[in-house]
Amino acid sequence: MAKLSGLQVRKVGSNSYVLLAERPQPKLRRIAPTGAPIARPILRQEAEPQLADIVVTASKRDTLSRRFAGAWSRIEGDEFAALGVRGADAIESRTVGFSSTHLGSGRNKLFIRGIADSSFSGPTQSPVGQYFGDVRTGYSGADPDLKLVDIKSVEILEGPQSTLYGSGALGGIVLLRPNMPVFGEQSGMISNGASLTRRGDPGHDTSGVFNLPVGDAVAIRAVGYRALEGGYIDNLATGGKDINDVRVTGARATLSAKLGGDWLVDLGGAAQRIRGNDSQYADRNGPSLSRNSLVDQPFSSDFSLASIVVRKDTGVIRFRSTMAASHHQVEENFDASMGSNPRQLRQLSNARALSNETRLWRPMKDHYSWLAGFSAISHRYDVSRDILNEGESTDLAGTENRVRESTIFGEVGLELGRSIEATIGARYTIADLSGSGQHLSPVAVVPAEAERKERSFLPSAAISARPLDNLTVYGRYQEGFRPGGVSIAGDTVILYRNDHLRTAELGFRYGKPGRDPFDFQGSATISSWHNIQADFLDGSGLPITDNIGDGRVWTLTANGGAQLTDDLRFEAGIAWNDGRITHPADAYRAAWDMLEGTMNIPNIAKVVARGAIDWRVALGGDWMLHTNIYGRYVGSSRLGVGPQLGEEQGQYLDSGLMVRLSEGARAWTLNITNITDEVGNRFAFGAPIGGVDQITPLRPRTIRLGFEQGF
DSSP states (O other): OTTTEEEEEEEEETTTTEEOOOOOEOOOOBBBBBOOOOOOOOSOSOOOOSSSSEEEGGGOOOOOGOOEEEEEEEEETTTHTTSOOOOOHHHHHTTTSEEEESSOTTBBOOOOOEEESSSSSOOOOOOOOEHHHHHHHOOSSSOOOOSSSSEEEEEESSOHHHHHTTTSHHHHHHHHEEOOOOTTEEEEEEEEEEEEESSSEEEEEEEEEEEEOOOOTTTEEEEEEEEEEEEOEEETTTTTTSSOOOOEHHHHHHHEEETTTTEEEEEEEEEEEEEEOOOOOETTTTTTTEOOOOOOOOOOEEEEEEEEEEOOOOSSSEEEEEEEEEEEEOOOOOOOOTTTTTEEEEEEEEEEEEEEEEEEEEETTTTTTEEEEEEEEEEEEEEEEEETTTTTEEEEEEEEEEEEEEEEEEEEEEEEESSSSEEEEEEEEEEEEEEEEEEEOOOOOOOOGGSSEEEEEEEEEEEEEEEETTTTEEEEEEEEEEOOOEEEEEEEEEEEEOOEEEEEEEEEEEEEETTTSEEEEEEEEEEEEEEEEEEOTTTSSSSEEOOOOEEEEEEEEEEEEESSSSEEEEEEEEEEEEEEEEEEEEGGGHHHHHHTTBBBOOOOOOOEEEEEEEEEEEETTTTTEEEEEEEEEOEESSSSSSGGGGOOOOOOOOEEEEEEEEEEEEEEEEEEHHHHHHOOOOOOOOOSSSSSEEEOOOOEEEEEEEEEEEE
8 A cells, every 4th residue: 555655664663664755855854852863873773764754652552743642752862972971961951841850960850841749859759750661760769860871762741641651650751762782783882071160170971882793683782881070069168179079880781682573572781870979059148169068968879770571563463561670779968067066967768669561552553543551560668867976876767668559551542533533541550558667766656547558540531633734733631640658757657648630731733843844832731739749848857748738730831943944953942830739738728828828839940941053064075063052041940848948949041062073983072061151050959957048050161072983
């Protein structure tokens, strides 16, 4: 049928096909929805040619982007390759709907589309589902901040995604898609970079990628990287200069084997270690980029992951089963000094998970598609604290939360007409919860409900229409939830309940970025949030978790671009968020009244705006020059919930420049971050006890020179 229509069928990935016209296509460069990729011929990967359409992998049904009823964006991995060893901060700088707390690499909390609960990573689930391939990298606790080395793409789905992804995906999901092993090919790439930070220490980074075939049916892809980010904060109390150096070491490997027919198996493993010499916050009213701390505040993040995937990614019916185990340990030290008496608060958290997801799906054909699957996860999160005072340690209360989830889920897509499609889905989850306290006083009582069972049913529905070839309009309804747990406030054991989010969304997409002269997409959402789980500070200054009441979140987003010439593209985007508590729980009504009924959702800027210009020119022969410059404004937000966390943050401009000169298999790069050398305030928190008037400044202007060589 394709041949009779004058089309070609071409495979563009392990599970992706497109129809291509045989006549020559317009000379427009392939550009991701959030930016322009960098031409990198130095390491062959699975090819993605000039596509008529692309597949939304995160949809789990191989849905074409023009059919997908939801806010979706994709950043090509080549955008990150020229930046060195970077993590979630590089994703944030390329979007308007994705944000982070900026406490420090490996201990941040991520947010999407105005759905934020608190400033701290504790026993509550993250409001963002984080995935590396098919494996969830976080359940409770901090974002491990896996570095974006040898990444094929990053996909972001905005809004609740609990029907397909389960508990925790309240704001959306971020999916890191690594490059997979290529059969029958031996190739590699080495990258090195050196950086200078104004008023700070120098840094460097190194990474390598190797693809090795083992016969015709087995291939291995290995990745390794190291990086040093030079410090730029001075400690006036101790005389330390540039104290906040951060070192990162990581490696991962994947072995893929053909089992016969279209069946494959992937064995994967990853490990990453982050070591920070000290925290990156400063005093708001002191000399620039400095603070007074009587003790050092080092931190560390150790993450490991192992997985096995059995898959069949072609044919009418497709299959994938993923088993994984992960462990994330975070050790933090905070200044807890009282007057001139130096004291150190130490906190150790461990998050461990075992999970499986198995699903069957049928991509759209003959006017319908479907997906059916089940999943199970066992997760344990524990946190312990102590105070170190003059060499003596005093244990503080800690907690352990355990969750076991069993789930079935499914989704059906139907073509109701030539250009109208509907999707309905549902997820049913049974969660067994238990929790306990550690180092409690004899008078402390653990509620009997700490061990309980919760059931949730999460429906979803969407409809989309294509009144014009380049225009898709859609409406969507989705729900999300997080299970409850226990938290400790002094000697009191607090039982917090599950929270539930309902979201309605209207949106549209016009044109394809990089393929049409003009592209534009936008969405408007309203969310109702019941029993919001949030963290706040108790009387001793330590964060605890509780249900603070009900709220609502409104968001408006718009992104677009114009292909001004074959070589020049302009992009712009803006997000407006308005989230607030509408009905506080009884325990927090006094704080709500004190703020005159305007208790806002924390950590989400009212306005985020971004613009970028991408330009490239062929210099003759194999030489090419590529330049990209961007600016991103982040408006004001509030640190947390309640008067104690009322500090303002935000209202700063982030900016960056990338210049890449390539010739065949090698390239030279120049990167500049924070071009205007703005101080700003990304996060108004540093130490929980006695911490007032703290800011987290942007890294000062940093210049990096890099070199890449492929073979």
